[in-house]
Amino acid sequence: ATIHETAQLFGPKGVWGPESTQTGVCRLSLSDLDKGVRDWFIKETENLGCEVKVDEIGNIFAIYPGKNPDAKPTAIGSHLDTQPTGGRYDGVLGVLSGLEVLRTIKENGFVPNYPIALINWTNEEGARFPMSIMASSVWAENIPLQQAYKLESVTDTDPVSVEHELKRIGYLGPVKASYKTNPIAAHFEIHIEQGPVLEDEERKIGIVTGVQAYSWYKVRVFGKASHTGTTPLLARSDALLAASKLIVKGNELAKKHNCLFTVGVLNLNPAVVNVIPEFVEFIIDVRNPTDEGLTKILADIKETFPIIAKESGKKLAVEFELIYTSDAVKFHPDCISSVRDSAISIVGESKVREMQSGAGHDSCATNSRVPTSMIFIPSKDGVSHSPEEYSSPEDVHIGFEVLLNAVLQYDSF
Amino acid sequence: ATIHETAQLFGPKGVWGPESTQTGVCRLSLSDLDKGVRDWFIKETENLGCEVKVDEIGNIFAIYPGKNPDAKPTAIGSHLDTQPTGGRYDGVLGVLSGLEVLRTIKENGFVPNYPIALINWTNEEGARFPMSIMASSVWAENIPLQQAYKLESVTDTDPVSVEHELKRIGYLGPVKASYKTNPIAAHFEIHIEQGPVLEDEERKIGIVTGVQAYSWYKVRVFGKASHTGTTPLLARSDALLAASKLIVKGNELAKKHNCLFTVGVLNLNPAVVNVIPEFVEFIIDVRNPTDEGLTKILADIKETFPIIAKESGKKLAVEFELIYTSDAVKFHPDCISSVRDSAISIVGESKVREMQSGAGHDSCATNSRVPTSMIFIPSKDGVSHSPEEYSSPEDVHIGFEVLLNAVLQYDSF
Ligand SMILES: NC(=O)NCCC(=O)O
Ligand SMILES: NC(=O)NCCC(=O)O
Secondary structure, three states, X not given: OHHHXXXXXXXXXXXXXXXXXXXXXXXXXOOHHHHHHHHHHHHHHHHOOOEEEEEOOOOEEEEEXXXXXXXXXXXXXXXXXXXXXXXXXXXXXXXXXXXXHHHHHHHOOXXXXXXXXXXXXXXXXXXXXXXXXXXXXXXXXXXXHHHHHHOEOOOOOOOOEHHHHHHHOOOOOOEOOOOOOXXXXXXXXXXXXXXXXXXXXXXXXXXXEEEOEEEEEEEEEEOOOEEOOOOOHHHOOOHHHHHHHHHXXXXXXXXXXXXXXXXXXXXXXXXXXXXXXXXXXXXXXXXXXOHHHHHHHHHHHHHHHHHHHHHHOOOOEEEEEEEEEEOOEEOOHHHHHHHHHHHHHHHOHHHEEEXXXXXXXXXXXXXXXXXXXXXXXXXXXXXXXXXXXXXXXXXXXXXXXXXXXXXXXXXXX | OHHHHHHHHOXXXXXXXXXXXXXXXXXXOOOHHHHHHHHHHHHHHHHOOOEEXXXXXXXEEEEEOOOOOOOOOXXXXXXXXXXXXXXXXXXXXXXXXXXXXXXXXXXXXXOOOOOEEEEEOOOOOXXXXXXXXXXXXXXXXXXXXXXXXXXXXXXXXXXXXXXXXHHHOOOOOOEOOOOXXXXXXXXXXXXXXXXXXXXXXXXXEEEXXXXXXXXEEEEEEEOOOEEOOOOOHHHOOOHHHHHHHHHHHHHHHHHHHOOEEEEEEEEEEOOOOOEEOOEEEEEEEEEEOOHHHHHHHHHHHHHHHHHHHHXXXXXXXXXXXXXXXXXXXXXXXXXXXXXXXXXXXXXXXXXXXXEEEOOOOHHHHHHOOXXXXXXXXXXXXXXXXXXXXXXXXXXXXXXXXXXXXXXXXXXXX
């Protein structure tokens, strides 16, 4: 119910069916809608008796007290920001399931051994500011605070920086963003699978053992502007025709290397009907289960693209700029065990499977510093980053129970 | 000199060499810079004794008096607007050579038999407002005034209409835009070739007998948004991958049909690194010397594109919308004769050739109502719609002489 209530309050978009739950959500990081859901989140957690801390990159830590007030809290975290074509579950499920854990503990008068931190990480999606897992990576000190502050939005007509937007919505907090000075003991995250495997195999829970490797590169294609009506085909250096060939080739290489390859962003210049484009810039998102596999396809891309460009026109050239990379991740055996035990006790051995995540998550960042693991629940038709993202109320509930038990088991160590 | 002076005053952009003449011009239609050059143009022509009329679509008619004040004027026309990556000559050469004709007549105390109208046509380029030959087509009553008024700019962050911009810069004039109530007797236009033929053949003057046919279509590709990291290649309906294949195919079809095919404008949605694009819209510019040739390749495109889309993903679909078409044009024999006689008398038979224009011009519109023809001078390397557009001072001068003589010969009929 809280998933649907908050979706209606903070950014419903993309109705795709007659039911009130059949709509997506657009709640871009550090937008007014994001501020709205953050304010709501703080009120809810403070009402449950949490102490709330906001750090300098906008991460919100709601700390539910335990018997050992000075011990590092066990954390449950995910994100409340969404894609522009987002659904109701990606990220939101993780934070709100954590909220349900706190509500359940409180209602039952249960006092955990250690504090429990419920965390809303800033800009996990990388949609508005093009770096995914941004603020959990700052907290993990994997990227410098200033680098994140300077990131410019790609979805605004007039780009604004992360720092500007944090200040504007009042979420540039006083706490240092650091796993050292604001530590947690472990990190659990429940998430929708965003892929088709659990549904296809009729399983209820994915025990996530790691995350595949991925890289984002900006590719710049330089050509030559010229008149569309008077320039013979053979005399052209058409940057968009070359870019089109590169996109098609990238997909062929992905098939060959058993990787994923996608171009989601592309801009061109001068963008006039009767002028041959002289400049195209696009971003490639390339993924493979292993670091070695990713390295191989990237080498192939970097070798092949300049050749194709050269063949397409004598003034054509290609340039690559790495903008983001995330190595393959292996989660912590202790946390994986807690999730496995909890999942098997609730749905039985036949309904669970170990799996690797195709998408990156805040848990990748936390895992670099503290024991971490994740729980997946089925995604209808494997659809995500789309308004039609869907997981049934029953599956959401099972996931919550697995999370609750895993956290309580970890708390009992 | 006037070409270089006005380039420096009104929108120099794109320096490409150390000489003061080695820069391009960006003077988009109905921008502040366009207002600047219009104000200058009116002052110059009024100083020469012209009566100036501005019509309701912003066309400026500067009428130099003749012996028969009530006769229809012989017109010289072209445009002072440029491409965003424009040079110094495209259009500008035509208006300023006409100005030089008026200056020469005046200096020599020559009084023509008929008035001579020097015309600056609004939005020939179709760069800011995506319809080329716009205002001369309104004057020729080939397109309705209201359709032109409603056109929205594609180069502004917040699109504005032609009507809005005409009012804003003070060029929505009182004269009806009509060849019937504001007539001319004939139309001469001198222009750079914008292609390589004259230079390659070492000729000085092109006697333009007509213009090739061309069409602009918006192509919309509908796919399905989905996660780049979790959606298997085979499960995708990637609108940008499909669009890329269409652009590559369009070029192949152009080779097969001996046509030109270009995509200069492309937009996509949601434009996020880790989301497979669900929508791509691009504009194709397709050209052929004959109407039949153009019809053939367009039929092939309309048949092939949907098949390629379908093969690229089961949720992919394609839609076409015609946004502009210009049939092949044959200029008037009388005007062609005037240009031929004039050209041969100045540079000799071996230095001229008849040719078809690859680009559309305001003369296409005037030719539908009054005798028209054009004069081409060589373009260095055939480059146009680029800052490096260049024609030598000598060639510019020869062109001016051919124009002067052609107009005076026509005046003497
Ligand atoms: N879960 C998710 O969509 N994360 C965004 C980072 C990625 O593109 O994998
Ligand atoms: N001459 C010229 O560039 N005209 C613009 C119309 C066209 O694209 O042919």
